[in-house]
Every structure is written in structure tokens, then in C-alpha cells.
Amino acid sequence: MVCPRVVGGLLSFLLPGRQWRLLRDEFPFTNPSIQAEVLGDDGRYVEQQQQQQQEQKQQLQQHQKEHEPHHHQEQQQQQQQQQQQQQQQQEEFLLYGLWVWV
DSSP states (O other): OOOHHHHHHHHHHSHHHHHHHHHHHHOTTOOOHHHHHHHHHHHHHHHHHHHHHHHHHHHHHHHHHHHOHHHHHHHHHHHHHHHHHHHHHHHHHHHHHHHHHO
């Protein structure tokens, strides 16, 4: 059996914060003591960093919207494509990882 801490650590590393929290709440194996060990003291710090990055992105996007609305649309589409590719890679990696463990 895979140590839940290892699985939790992998998931938190692979998945962005929000998805990881959703998963964490769904599965019983990620109990608070393990969460604390996985996230460590820098769990909150990581979340803060992500928030800051998102805020910066939003500010940038607003700035771009004001200057070149059409170009912004293209960029958004590119970003969505990149995100989809990343998600696919993550899912493939997770499936492969699970298969290896079994």
C-alpha cells in the first residue's frame, strides 16, 4: 500500500491549490495531521504566493484589455490551450504512476 503521505504530497505537488483542496476534502486518507505534514509551515505561504500571482495576472490582463482588446482574446485562447495540455499531461502522469504502484 502506498503511504497516504506520499500520495498526498504527490497530489499537492501536481495539482494547483484549489483542486488539491477539493481532493483533500473528498478523501478521508488526507486527515488534518497528514495535511499539516504535507503542507508544512509553507502551505499558507504557497497559497499567498498563488494569490499574489493571480492578482498580478489580473492586473496585467486588465492593462492589456484597455490597450489591445483583440490581441487579448488570442492570448486567452493560447492560455486555455496550454492549460488543457498541462492537465492532460498531469492526468497521464497520475494514471501511469498509479499503474506503476499497482
